[in-house]
Amino acid sequence: MKNFLKNSIAMLALFITVGAFAQTPNAFTLHLDAFYAKIKSQKNPQIIDARSPEEFALNHIDGALNFYLQTENYAKYVAALDQSKPVFIYSIGAGRSGELAKELLKNGFSNVHDLEGGIAAWIGGGKPFYTNLKSKLSLEEYQKIIADNNIVLVDIGSRYCGACKKVKPVLETIRAQYGINLKIVEIDLEESPQVIADLKTVNVFPTLILYQKGKIAFKKDGLGDLNKDVDLALVPK
Template identity: 35%
Template sequence: MTMKTILFSFSLIIALAQYSCNSASTGKSGQEGQATVNTSLKTDEFEKKLLATEGGQLIDVRTPEEFAVNHLANATNMDFNGDDFAEKIKTLDRNKPVFVYCLSGGRSSSAASQLAEAGFKEVYNMAGGMLNWQSEGKAVVTGEAPQKTSGMTAADFSKLTSSKEYVLVDFNATWCGPCKAIAPMLESFASKRKDKLLLAKIDVDMNSELAQAKGINSIPYLELYKNGKLVWKRVGSLDEETLLRETGL
């Protein structure tokens, strides 16, 4: 190999590396090669951006049952976990901004990524979802379905958390993957300490008023009560070792 060939090859490698870096700096690209906006916004920012955007497409990615109870005004329901989600998003305009939300932000975050990968140019996810939206007192549209019962009252909850020396409260939802993942561990943990510990599972969908009153905007969410007094709380997944270390049980 001549010196001229070596120099040419080295220059080509540098040029390709620079191109790769420049391409990466523009963010994820859509199917037409244009930069795609895929970002999460706090509820106030999400609301302002939606109102200021002409032709914005608002998508509720919860289940039809959740949507039927309540939803944001002018939202269209496309169940992210439904078999037809990929087909339904094809009915949207890829060149117009899409706004997505769910109950707590998990499903909508995944949906936003799928939309960006499908070539949508602007995708906005509402961080904290409907839990945050409602905890801030923002308006929702009541659906045609019969309203779910408000669930457990504050008095009921107080009675529950005082029913044993220790009460571990697991706030969850049927659609929540991380909630399902830690459920067996929580049950095993409680079973080993059943003489002094009660595990109470509370579905935030079925107990929306309690969840709103407690300001719960992300699940799984755990609380530990000792003789009726809150002594520990945690948002998110964890393993048994961490639970033991943090609670001291």
């Protein structure tokens, strides 16, 4: 019996250890508020934008450096970082930033934070950002579209977002199905970042919002079964 208890305790300890180890790669991911608070607590925060130079040039977090795993002279960028201080990383979602964060953790950095939702969460949460363009769509114009149309489906995303590209053919199907009875509004980060920031409701790309008579019928983080969701929301009650 004693041996059985010993073995049971040993196995339990092993499972806990393995479980903790398995979760380690995700331990650095932070929600927006925690990520922002940690950045604000640093005098000169080390912020890395892990997107492409083209994306970075259009918009980014103030003070961010721009590099990722495939960047030329990657090692030079890493060597310039202070391993004793926190590193804050983001991309569009968590793909490129997550890969970079894991690589830094493997190479001696112990305080690495990846932003959940990436630049979508940052700008969509109304945090300060740099942009070199003026938004094509203002918040006032957005609100007028919602007020002037009975049913409006809003697609918020980025042209650099893989998941966002999958939304487009679904939107065409919905447009063909509902015709003039449903207005579709597509908002890209690269064209109208300020309205995304002003809405303060976007957590990830893509975000889909269906309005009916000025009120939100549903809000979706990600594509899911959009066609079905629209059909269900618009079924006469």
